[in-house]
Amino acid sequence: MEVLVYSAKDFEIPYLEEANSKRHKLTFLSESLSSETVMNSVGYDAVSIFSADDGSAIILEKLKEFGVKYLALRCTGHDNVNLKVAARLGIKVANVPDYSPYAIAEHAVSLLLGLNRRLIESNKRVRSFNFDINGLIGFDLNNKTVGILGTGKIGSVMAKIMYGFGCKLFGYDLVQNKTLKEKYGMAYTSLEDICRQADIISIHLPLNSETHYLINKNIVDIMKPGIVIINTARGAILDTKSVLVGLESGVIGALGLDVYEHEKKLFFKDMSQAIPFEDINIIKLNIMPNVLITGHHAFLTEEALAKITEITIYNLNCWESGKENTNDLV
Template identity: 65%
Template structure:
């Protein structure tokens, strides 16, 4: 099968080639998929895309016209694919449902620890031989209440980690995970109750029509003053403007994010010589109590291996006309 890999990164290519073992003809390009770059897929059976690519209605229509039959995502989320258009064009879509929940959960905890203990600021001072300790006070995590929004694979791992710190865990999900209740004493509550009682909130839900801008000014008003908000899920789950207002008011004491509402077209590239014209991002970067990483929570050796192997597995199944459990059906469409 001829496959065009959009948004290919130098670090992931060896993993893809190793997993492929010469079975498919892979072509790697750095450009992201869009309606403008879809023409590069002429002559290919399948395309592989990442979370920063855009498989909108127009792009899908073009891919269909160029003879593309398959789209395999190198990510779990698929909110960037118009599944309705894909189904109408008879283009099959698959994702990587579980490449490494540990990578994401551990990154979320890393953001929390760095913010809480002021590690970035402390290191910045030491680099200038400034060993002053003023304004570096954090808090013990032991005994604090952590609200986990979404207790699926990633949320479950985060729950286990935070329980190890001695935290009380509040959970919010459409389905109660009885195993988490038994092992870690998770107390499932309403979203409002979770916001009212949590010292720390970590988001681990997919982006859907129901979760789009879930964290807005209404929920922020329920939050404890000075709470920590962590988002390693999808940027669109929070209303960034409302979160900035929450930071200014002191309701949100610290914000750690690996994703951003308007990251498409900004993240995954070096923008140091062309600063993005994005007021909200500029405001966030300027705030000392905000820590942003560029959507790299997934970036571990284990995750890259699993992403590559699952991507090739998806292609193998399509190539051999074998039933594929990772195929995404129209009924699962995201926003």
């Protein structure tokens, strides 16, 4: 099968080549799939994309016109792909539903610890041979209340880690996880109740019509003062403007992000020579001492990359051989 891999990163190409074992002819393109780059797909049986690529209706129609039959996602989330249009056009779509929940959850904990113990500021001082520790006070995680929004695979790992720190756990999800309740004492309750009680909130929800701007002005207004919010899920679950107001007022004590609602124009690129001054929100967030942002790399572990590429190639193999595949979204 002829496959064009959009948004191909240098670090993932060796993993893809190893998983492929020369079965498919892979062509790597560093640019993301967009209206400007979709022409490159002419002559390919399949294209593979990542979370920031454009899978909207107009792009899918172009892919169909150019003869593309398959769309292989190298990620779990698929909010960037119009699945209804793909189904109508007869384009098969598959994702990577499970690669390493540990990678994401451990990164969320890293953001939390980095913020709480002021690690960035402390290291910055030490690098300048300034060993003053004034202003670096954190808090014990032990006995703190942690609200976990989304208790699927990633949220479950996060719950286990936080339980290990001695935290009291609250969960928010449509489906309650019996194991988390029995083993870790997780109590399921409403989002509003969590916001009023939690010292820390960690977000592990998919992005859909129900979760878009789930954390908005009304929710920020009822949060426990000084709350720490960690988001390694999807950027648009947070209303950035409302969160900024919460940070400026002190209601939100700290914010850790691996995702951002307008990351599509920014992340996975070197923007150091083209600072996006038109996006005032990311500018504001980036200069706040109680905000820690990473560029959507929570997934970036050896184990996760191996699994992502293995499943991506498996999806292509299934399509080529006509084998039924539970990873198919369309």
